[in-house]
Amino acid sequence: MKKYIAAILALGFFAFAQWWGLTQTPSDAMMGAVQKIMYAHVPAAWNSFIAFFVVFVSSLLFLIRKKIFWDRLAASAAEVGVALTGLTLCLGSIWGRPTWGVWWTWDARLTTTAILFFLYVGYLSFRKFIEDPEKRAKLAAPLGVLIFLNVPIVYMSVRWWRTLHQVQSSPSTMDPAMVLALRLNAFAFLGLLILFIYWRYKIAKRKGELEEGL
Amino acid sequence: MQKKLGLIIGIVIIGAALGYLAFGKLEKNIVYFVTPAELLAKGDAAFNKPVRLGGMVKKGSIEWNAQKTVLKFQMKDGMKEIPIISHETPPQMFQEEMGVVVEGKLASSGIFQADRLMVKHSNEYHPPKEGEKPHLIYKELVQ
Numbered sequence: 001m002k003k004y005i006a007a008i009l010a011l012g013f014f015a016f017a018q019w020w021g022l023t024q025t026p027s028d029a030m031m032g033a034v035q036k037i038m039y040a041h042v043p044a045a046w047n048s049f050i051a052f053f054v055v056f057v058s059s060l061l062f063l064i065r066k067k068i069f070w071d072r073l074a075a076s077a078a079e080v081g082v083a084l085t086g087l088t089l090c091l092g093s094i095w096g097r098p099t100w101g102v103w104w105t106w107d108a109r110l111t112t113t114a115i116l117f118f119l120y121v122g123y124l125s126f127r128k129f130i131e132d133p134e135k136r137a138k139l140a141a142p143l144g145v146l147i148f149l150n151v152p153i154v155y156m157s158v159r160w161w162r163t164l165h166q167v168q169s170s171p172s173t174m175d176p177a178m179v180l181a182l183r184l185n186a187f188a189f190l191g192l193l194i195l196f197i198y199w200r201y202k203i204a205k206r207k208g209e210l211e212e213g214l
Numbered sequence: 215m216q217k218k219l220g221l222i223i224g225i226v227i228i229g230a231a232l233g234y235l236a237f238g239k240l241e242k243n244i245v246y247f248v249t250p251a252e253l254l255a256k257g258d259a260a261f262n263k264p265v266r267l268g269g270m271v272k273k274g275s276i277e278w279n280a281q282k283t284v285l286k287f288q289m290k291d292g293m294k295e296i297p298i299i300s301h302e303t304p305p306q307m308f309q310e311e312m313g314v315v316v317e318g319k320l321a322s323s324g325i326f327q328a329d330r331l332m333v334k335h336s337n338e339y340h341p342p343k344e345g346e347k348p349h350l351i352y353k354e355l356v357q
Contacts, residue, residue, distance in 0.1 A: 101305030101331060101332050102332050118227055122225075150235060167337050169339060173339070
C-alpha cells in the first residue's frame with residue numbers, strides 16, 4: 001500500500017482536475033463544450049516541454065559528470081515526453097476539426113510540433129540499437145542536448161510566424177474559472193509526468209543492472 | 215545486423231527531422247498565408263497560383279446557398295478586400311468578423327476560388343454573456 005501512495009495521489013488528483021475541468025467550468029461562447037479539450041491538450045503540451053527540458057539537462061550533466069544515472073533519466077524523460085507530445089498532437093487534431101474545420105494543416109506550430117515528436121522518437125530508436133550501455137550514453141547525450149533546440153522554436157512559432165494556431169492565451173484573455181481549471185490540470189499532468197518518469201527510471205535502472213550482470 | 219539497421223533508421227529519422235527544420239518546406243509554411251493586400255500587391259503574378267489567403271470575414275458580406283452549397287463572402291485585412299467563393303460547407307464557427315484562412319487560387323476575374331476554408335480562432339475564451347456579441351473580439355486577429 002505504501003508503495004502506491006504517490007501513484008494514488010497523482011492519479012487521484014488527475015481524475016479530480018479532469019472532472020473539475022469537465023463539469024465545474026463554463027463552456028466557451030464560441031466553441032461550446034469542445035473547448036474543454038483545452039484542459040488536456042495544453043497541460044500535455046506544457047509538460048512535454050518540461051520532460052524534454054529534463055532530457056536536455058540530464059544529457060548535459062551526463063557529459064559533465066559521466067554518471068550513468070543521468071543517461072537513464074534522460075531516456076526515461078524522453079519516453080514520457082514523446083507520449084505527451086503524441087497526446088498533444090492527437091487532441092489538437094480532434095479539437096481542430098470542429099473549430100478550424102481541418103484535422104491538420106502545415107502551419108508553423110503544427111509542423112514544428114510534428115518535428116518535435118519525430119526528433120524524440122528518433123532519439124529513442126537511436127538509443128535502442130546501441131548495445132553497449134556506455135557507448136549508448138556517450139552518443140545519446142549530445143543528441144539529447146542538440147534536439148532540445150526545437151522546443152523553444154515550437155513555443156515561439158505562433159509569435160514568430162503567421163499560423164492557423166492562435167497565440168498563447170493568458171489569464172487576461174480567458175475567463176478566471178477556465179484559468180483555474182487549466183492550472184489545476186497543469187499540476188495534475190505534472191504529477192503524472194514525475195510519476196511516469198520515476199517509474200520509467202526504475203525500469204531503466206533494473207535493465208541497466210541486468211546488462212551489467214551479463 | 216538488425217541493430218545496425220535500427221541505428222541507421224534512428225539517425226535517418228533525426229537527420230530528416232532536423233533537415234526539414236533547417237531547409238525544408240517550413241520556409242514556405244513560415245509565410246503560412248498572405249493577406250488580401252499582399253496578394254493584390256503582386257498584380258498579375260497573383261492570378262491562378264495556388265496560395266493561402268488569410269483575413270477577416272467582412273460584416274454583412276456572407277451569402278450562403280445551402281441547396282447548391284455555394285458560399286460567397288468578402289475577405290478583408292483592413293486595407294483591401296477580395297471576394298471569396300467556396301463550394302464546401304463552412305465550419306460551424308464561420309461567421310462575420312471572424313478570422314479565416316482559405317486555400318485556392320485567385321481567378322483573373324478577381325474572385326478567389328477556395329478549395330478549403332479554415333476558421334482562425336483567437337486566444338480568447340469566455341462563457342457567453344447576456345447580450346454579448348462574442349465575434350466582436352476578433353478585431354485584432356490577423357496581423
